[in-house]
Amino acid sequence: MSQSSPTPPVRPGAALVTGASTGIGAEYARRLAQRGYSLVLVARRAELLEALAEDLRERCGVDVEVLPADLGSAEDTERVAERLRAGPDGALEPVDLLVNNAGRGDGGPFAEQDPDDVDAMLDINVRSVLRLTRAVLPVQIARRAAGAVTGLGVITVSSLAGEPVVNPGGSVYGAGKKFLTLWSESVAAEVRSAGVSVTVVLPGFVRTDMTRGVQERGLPDVAFVPKEHIVRDSLLAWMARRPRVVPGAQYKTGDALLKLLPRWLVRTVARRMA
Ligand SMILES: NC(=O)c1ccc[n+]([C@@H]2O[C@H](COP(=O)([O-])OP(=O)(O)OC[C@H]3O[C@@H](n4cnc5c(N)ncnc54)[C@H](OP(=O)(O)O)[C@@H]3O)[C@@H](O)[C@H]2O)c1
Numbered sequence: 001m002s003q004s005s006p007t008p009p010v011r012p013g014a015a016l017v018t019g020a021s022t023g024i025g026a027e028y029a030r031r032l033a034q035r036g037y038s039l040v041l042v043a044r045r046a047e048l049l050e051a052l053a054e055d056l057r058e059r060c061g062v063d064v065e066v067l068p069a070d071l072g073s074a075e076d077t078e079r080v081a082e083r084l085r086a087g088p089d090g091a092l093e094p095v096d097l098l099v100n101n102a103g104r105g106d107g108g109p110f111a112e113q114d115p116d117d118v119d120a121m122l123d124i125n126v127r128s129v130l131r132l133t134r135a136v137l138p139v140q141i142a143r144r145a146a147g148a149v150t151g152l153g154v155i156t157v158s159s160l161a162g163e164p165v166v167n168p169g170g171s172v173y174g175a176g177k178k179f180l181t182l183w184s185e186s187v188a189a190e191v192r193s194a195g196v197s198v199t200v201v202l203p204g205f206v207r208t209d210m211t212r213g214v215q216e217r218g219l220p221d222v223a224f225v226p227k228e229h230i231v232r233d234s235l236l237a238w239m240a241r242r243p244r245v246v247p248g249a250q251y252k253t254g255d256a257l258l259k260l261l262p263r264w265l266v267r268t269v270a271r272r273m274a
Pocket residue numbers: 018019020021022023024025042043044045046069070071072101102103104105124157158159160202203204205206207208209210211
């Protein structure tokens with residue numbers, strides 16, 4: 001199917017959303033519940049997940065499981081991976097859509113960053129994403145091969161922070177997101193013929209807890225894309241089987257321009273802004 005093909009109808013199934021306790025993840029949960037998806041909500045703060053689950057059950061009439069987990073811990077990540085391995089013959093509903101959204105955004109000069117924080121950020125932003133996706137894809141591929149449902153796959157929330165040629169002050173965060181983008185687009189190409197849709201989302205700034213510092217610096221409104229648009233645009237792209245989406249007209253244009261500018265110019269501007 002070409003990128004301009006119309007969006008195929010996708011029957012709501014079950015979605016597992018990581019980082020669903022706040023921000024963009026909670027918005028994915030709300031939007032998917034409105035569309036009739038049953039949900040598995042993952043994050044560390046169980047009380048926030050429970051409150052969201054209760055609200056969605058009541059307002060949307062969908063089933064919601066709460067699966068508190070620290071995706072920085074190998075054991076907890078394995079528990080979530082186990083849930084993702086549920087097949088069509090078991091007691092649990094198989095997961096049609098995995099949304100890899102959980103993340104942390106530590107920044108600062110690399111030479112001053114706490115090495116443990118660097119490891120923790122890579123565990124959550126990168127390693128857990130690979131573990132969870134590796135768990136769910138074989139089940140989805142087998143379900144499709146057995147002639148089962150459409151609308152199976154993965155959305156991964158990466159970032160435009162990985163797109164500039166340099167990202168001083170965000171070296172590890174940006175490089176981790178760049179990794180996710182290349183990895184996701186490559187996996188999308190691998191599983192496309194199996195009928196499984198894999199999409200990576202590259203947001204610019206979004207008003208959430210993660211960008212509190214940036215918001216306090218008083219960036220203009222145009223620098224922010226509402227989380228509702230991130231979720232809407234990424235679900236549309238995923239349903240249309242597009243491997244990559246940059247939500248927000250201002251960031252689509254910025255992303256395209258960035259690719260045209262000479263590297264030395266981007267480096268110079270980035271050094272001055274750091
Ligand atoms: N906001 C932006 O401008 C922006 C731009 C580009 C990309 N993104 C990406 O968007 C995603 C969502 O971020 P957000 O902006 O919505 O920020 P947020 O409101 O801070 O949400 C982060 C989510 O990740 C969860 N999380 C953090 N550490 C975790 C851990 N160890 N285990 C499990 N869950 C964990 C948090 O839940 P708990 O604390 O309850 O565990 C929370 O639900 C991230 O991947 C981020 O990199 C954000």
